[in-house]
Amino acid sequence: xxxxxxxxxxxxxxxxxxxxxxxxxxxxxxxxxxxxxxxxxxxxxxxxxxxxxxxxxxxxxxxxxxxxxxxxxxxxxxxxxxxxxxxxxxxxxxxxxxxxxxxxxxxxxxxxxxxxxxxxxxxxxxxxxxxxxxxxxxxxxxxxxxxxxxxxxxxxxxxxxxxxxxxxxxxxxxxxxxxxxxxxxxxxxxxxxxxxxxxxxxxxxxxxxxxxxxxxxxxxxxxxxxxxxxxxxxxxxxxxxxxxxxxxxxxxxxxxxxxxxxxxxxxxxxxxxxxxxxxxxxxxxxxxxxxxxxxxxxxxxxxxxxxxxxxxxxxxxxxxxxxxxxxxxxxxxxxxxxxxxxxxxxxxxxxxxxxxxxxxxxxxxxxxxxxxxxxxxxxxxxxxxxxxxxxxxxxxxxxxxxxxxxxxxxxxxxxxxxxxxxxxxxxxxxxxxxxxxxxxxxxxxxxxxxxxxxxxxxxxxxxxxxxxxxxxxxxxxxxxxxxxxxxxxxxxxxxxxxxxxxxxxxxxxxxxxxxxxxxxxxxxxxxxxxxxxxxxxxxxxxxxxxxxxxxxxxxxxxxxxxxxxxxxxxxxxxxxxxxxxxxxxxxxxxxxxxxxxxxxxxxxxxxxxxxxxxxxxxxxxxxxxxxxxxxxxxxxxxxxxxxxxxxxxxxxxxxxxxxxxxxxxxxxxxxxxxxxxxxxxxxxxxxxxxxxxxxxxxxxx
Numbered sequence: 001x002x003x004x005x006x007x008x009x010x011x012x013x014x015x016x017x018x019x020x021x022x023x024x025x026x027x028x029x030x031x032x033x034x035x036x037x038x039x040x041x042x043x044x045x046x047x048x049x050x051x052x053x054x055x056x057x058x059x060x061x062x063x064x065x066x067x068x069x070x071x072x073x074x075x076x077x078x079x080x081x082x083x084x085x086x087x088x089x090x091x092x093x094x095x096x097x098x099x100x101x102x103x104x105x106x107x108x109x110x111x112x113x114x115x116x117x118x119x120x121x122x123x124x125x126x127x128x129x130x131x132x133x134x135x136x137x138x139x140x141x142x143x144x145x146x147x148x149x150x151x152x153x154x155x156x157x158x159x160x161x162x163x164x165x166x167x168x169x170x171x172x173x174x175x176x177x178x179x180x181x182x183x184x185x186x187x188x189x190x191x192x193x194x195x196x197x198x199x200x201x202x203x204x205x206x207x208x209x210x211x212x213x214x215x216x217x218x219x220x221x222x223x224x225x226x227x228x229x230x231x232x233x234x235x236x237x238x239x240x241x242x243x244x245x246x247x248x249x250x251x252x253x254x255x256x257x258x259x260x261x262x263x264x265x266x267x268x269x270x271x272x273x274x275x276x277x278x279x280x281x282x283x284x285x286x287x288x289x290x291x292x293x294x295x296x297x298x299x300x301x302x303x304x305x306x307x308x309x310x311x312x313x314x315x316x317x318x319x320x321x322x323x324x325x326x327x328x329x330x331x332x333x334x335x336x337x338x339x340x341x342x343x344x345x346x347x348x349x350x351x352x353x354x355x356x357x358x359x360x361x362x363x364x365x366x367x368x369x370x371x372x373x374x375x376x377x378x379x380x381x382x383x384x385x386x387x388x389x390x391x392x393x394x395x396x397x398x399x400x401x402x403x404x405x406x407x408x409x410x411x412x413x414x415x416x417x418x419x420x421x422x423x424x425x426x427x428x429x430x431x432x433x434x435x436x437x438x439x440x441x442x443x444x445x446x447x448x449x450x451x452x453x454x455x456x457x458x459x460x461x462x463x464x465x466x467x468x469x470x471x472x473x474x475x476x477x478x479x480x481x482x483x484x485x486x487x488x489x490x491x492x493x494x495x496x497x498x499x500x501x502x503x504x505x506x507x508x509x510x511x512x513x514x515x516x517x518x519x520x521x522x523x524x525x526x527x528x529x530x531x532x533x534x535x536x537x538x539x540x541x542x543x544x545x546x547x548x549x550x551x552x553x554x555x556x557x558x559x560x561x562x563x564x565x566x567x568x569x570x571x572x573x574x575x576x577x578x579x580x581x582x583x584x585x586x587x588x589x590x591x592x593x594x595x596x597x598x599x600x601x602x603x604x605x606x607x608x609x610x611x612x613x614x615x616x617x618x619x620x621x622x623x624x625x626x627x628x629x630x631x632x633x634x635x636x637x638x639x640x641x642x643x644x645x646x647x648x649x650x651x652x653x654x655x656x657x658x659x660x661x662x663x664x665x666x667x668x669x670x671x672x673x674x675x676x677x678x679x680x681x682x683x684x685x686x687x688x689x690x691x692x693x694x695x696x697x698x699x700x701x
Contacts, residue, residue, distance in 0.1 A: 014301050018294055018308060022287045025312045029283050032323045033371050037275040046258045050247040054261070056240045062263060065238040073231040080223040081176065084216055088171035091212045092164040094131075098208055099160035101127050102148050106156070109149070121145045138211035140204065147200040155198055162196045163205050167212045174217035184210040279371065286364040293360055306469050307353040311361060314352075317461075318345040318365050322372045329373070334439055337373040337385040338424065338446035341453035342392025343416045347409070348458055350397060351473050352465050362393030388423050392450065395419040409455050417451025472580040477525045480583070487532060487577050494535045497543030501637060502528050508633035508688050509626070515684045516677040518625040526586035527630055529579065533570025533587065537562055543638075556603040560596045560615045567591055567617060589627040590634055592667040593619040621670045628673050629681060632659055636685055652686045 012020075044050065105124045109115055115123065124145050125132075132138055148156065170187050191209050192202065240246070240260060247257045290311065297304050322340055329336035345365050350358035366389040370381030400412035424447045428435055435443075466476050479485075483492070492499045506527035513520040538544040540551065540562050551559040570587040593616050600615040622628040635658050643650050659678055662668060668678075 014304060015295060017305065018291060021308055021312055022291055025290075025316065026283050026287050028316055029286075029319055029368065030279065032319050033279060033283075033368065034276060036326070036371050036374050037279045044253055044258070044261065046253055046255065048253050050249055050251050050253055050257075053249045054246045056244045056246055062238045062240055062260065064259070064263075066235065069238060070232040070235045073235050074228045077224070077228045077231045080220045080227055081174070081217040082220045082223075083174045084218055085172075087214065087216045088168045091171050091214060092168035094135075095164040095167050095208055095212050096160055098128070098131060099156055099163075101131070103153060103156055103160075106149060106153070117146070117149075120149050124149060135211050138207060140207065144204045144207070148204060151198065151201055155201065158196045159198070159201045159205055162194050163191065163209055163212075166190055166194070167209060171213065171216055175213070175215050176217050177215040177219075180213060180215060184213045187213055282367065282371070286367065289360050289364065293357060306471060307357060310352045310465060310469060310471065311349055311357050313465075314345050314348045315361055315365065318361075319368060319372070322369055326372045334442050335373075335384065335427075336446075337369065337382065338388060338420075338443060339449055339453075340369070340385075340389065341457055342389045342420060342450050343396035343412075343454040344457045346393035346396045347400065347412070347454060348461060348465065350400065351458070351462065351475070352469075352471050355397065358393075358397055362390065362397065365393065366390040384427055388420070388427075391419055391423050392416050392454065396454070409459060413451050413455030416454055417448055420447035420451050423447070466580075467578075470581050472522065472582045474521065476580065477521050480579070481521075481525050481528060487573070487579075488528060490535055491528075491532055495531075495538040495541070495544050497545075498531050498534045498538070498541060501543050502531055504692070505530070505630065505633045505637045507692075508637060508685055509630045511688050512629045512633065512681045512684045513626060515680050516625065516629075516673075518629065522582060523626045523630055526583055526590075526626060527633070529570070529574060529583050530587050530590045530630060530634065531566065531570065532573050533566035533568070535573070536566070536569045541566070556599040556606065556608070557610055557614055559602075560599040563596060563599070564615075564617050585623065586627050586630055589620055589622045589624075590630045591617040592621040592631055592662075592665075593617055594631075594662070594665060594667060621667055623671055625671060625673050625677070628662075628668050628671050631667065632662060632681065633685065635662075636689070640689055646689075648686070648690050651689045652682075655682050655685050655689070 102124065105127045109120050109123065121142055125140075128140065132140065151159075166187060170183070170190070175183050187209050188206050191197065191205050194205075197205050240263070246260050247253060251257075253261075294304055294308050294311075297307070299307070321344075322337075325336055325340055346358050346362045349361045366386045367381070369389045370383060370386035373382040373385040395416050396412055399415045400408060421444065424443045428440060428443060462473065462475065465471060466473055483489070488499075491502065506524040509523040509527050510520040512518075513523040534541045534544070540559075542549070554562075567588050567590070571584050574584045574587055595612065596615045596617075600610075600612065603610050603615075622631055632655075636655055639654055639658060640646060640651060643654065659682055663678070
């Protein structure tokens with residue numbers, strides 16, 4: 001089943017696989033987090049008693065209440081009036097003008113002297129026509145016109161001046177339209193008290209005086225509108241705050257309470273879809289980061305597949321763990337989220353994949369934690385939980401730089417625990433709530449537990465991931481390099497010469513790999529196991545022979561078959577011990593398809609015409625730089641031992657010869673090693689061999 005699944009995955013393009021895997025991850029994440037954004041709802045009817053005390057789960061603006069408050073503020077604004085100082089002067093002039101027209105008409109009539117009384121009145125009314133039409137409140141009767149014509153010029157002038165003075169004095173103050181009748185009555189009273197005005201002209205004076213009184217304080221509509229707008233804008237929005245009690249247990253649900261619950265989306269029939277859409281956007285953003293990370297990776301497709309599956313599975317494990325803690329947390333009054341192993345996901349992805357993937361997983365895990373651990377009274381995310389995981393994760397990234405020993409993880413755990421404790425101190429000091437000793441003790445303990453769980457779960461889950469995905473982590477390589485490993489013990493006890501040869505080759509290969517930036521630790525461990533196939537027939541290999549050579553009595557083709565078989569025998573043995581594929585590949589590839597020249601020449605000397613392919617290793621050729629370097633180091637180490645009195649010149653010539661032979665035989669055609677790198681490898685091998693086979697002082701007998 002596993003093999004069929006692997007074949008199916010390999011048939012699909014990586015981008016298609018990436019989209020499918022991330023889509024499945026997104027669906028899982030949504031299903032785990034959707035309940036956390038829906039919020040709490042209640043089945044409550046209007047005018048019923050509330051079954052419990054209900055608090056607001058979020059802060060929202062009560063727009064209806066805000067609008068009512070603004071209307072009240074607008075209604076409370078007093079109209080803005082502007083006092084016109086020049087009106088008093090204008091109205092006094094109006095009075096003077098009327099009487100001046102009368103005087104002018106009277107003068108004209110007296111000069112002519114031929115008009116009848118009726119004609120005089122008509123002429124005077126015609127002269128006053130324009131001013132009377134513009135003043136609707138001013139109406140002069142025929143009797144009053146007659147009295148004006150009968151009065152002397154001096155009497156008219158006295159009336160004019162007295163009335164104009166009274167009008168100017170009375171209008172030199174703020175008068176509003178709604179109070180005009182009062183002001184006119186007041187002026188009339190003052191007019192009637194003036195002895196300078198004849199009784200015959202009193203009625204005309206009263207009518208003109210009342211008509212002259214107008215408003216001097218005018219409503220400024222523009223300023224009033226601005227004042228009302230400012231009053232509306234000054235009103236702060238009415239908000240229902242998070243944690244605010246909406247209704248007490250047993251209290252009647254009034255229309256206002258019901259409206260507030262409806263506004264908050266806390267009624268079963270009023271669940272808002274906006275938070276769910278927001279969650280979808282968050283998940284889309286997180287998956288987009290992962291998509292870009294893996295889509296732009298320059299690694300081999302097989303390696304990218306492993307990194308992808310490891311990353312999403314670790315992330316899924318983190319989500320499930322947070323969800324479980326989140327479900328339990330509702331039964332506690334403390335912030336149980338701080339128990340979550342803050343750096344677990346980061347450490348696992350860092351060890352099993354790479355640092356960039358670990359960084360992104362840290363960020364998206366923290367963001368998801370902010371949703372899952374959301375308690376309802378936080379704004380959008382539970383930021384204290386999100387920051388806690390963010391700091392813990394990045395502490396692991398920064399301080400856990402090496403994975404060669406499990407003690408490196410333990411050291412990182414100590415630092416993560418310290419970072420957790422510092423964050424807890426920040427949380428306790430910044431909180432407005434007073435904490436008791438019991439709660440402080442819990443939070444300190446939670447920080448320590450979180451750090452310890454991060455390390456324990458990392459080390460506990462690591463072997464399962466390595467086994468499931470065939471991942472060869474640094475720590476796994478360190479474990480395989482232990483001399484107490486059963487397979488290495490087998491090599492040591494059954495083929496001691498091969499064991500010693502493997503150790504020497506490992507030293508050469510590691511130094512060469514480090515010189516060109518390849519994986520030196522993988523090369524070293526690969527060398528330890530590359531010749532395990534020789535344990536099947538140890539005496540047929542010269543380094544294990546203590547006397548006679550069994551090949552002397554065998555035909556060359558049989559000898560070649562036995563020698564060639566040690567690569568496939570070794571691979572079979574490695575599979576039996578469930579060794580990583582990378583080690584098995586090195587075992588199969590370290591001879592490539594090279595030729596066993598010694599036995600081919602021997603066959604020719606015996607006069608046998610055999611196919612050259614009979615004397616070649618089955619391969620495959622080296623696929624990686626590490627396998628190519630091991631193939632050279634293996635041949636070099638064996639060849640140098642055959643040199644009599646080795647020196648630097650002889651060693652260099654031998655190393656060059658072996659590398660050139662490999663190149664000419666096309667053994668490096670299937671790996672991405674360059675000629676420049678081969679030159680660097682040559683230099684490192686020569687330097688290392690010169691240190692091993694240096695001249696020794698001849699001690700006196």
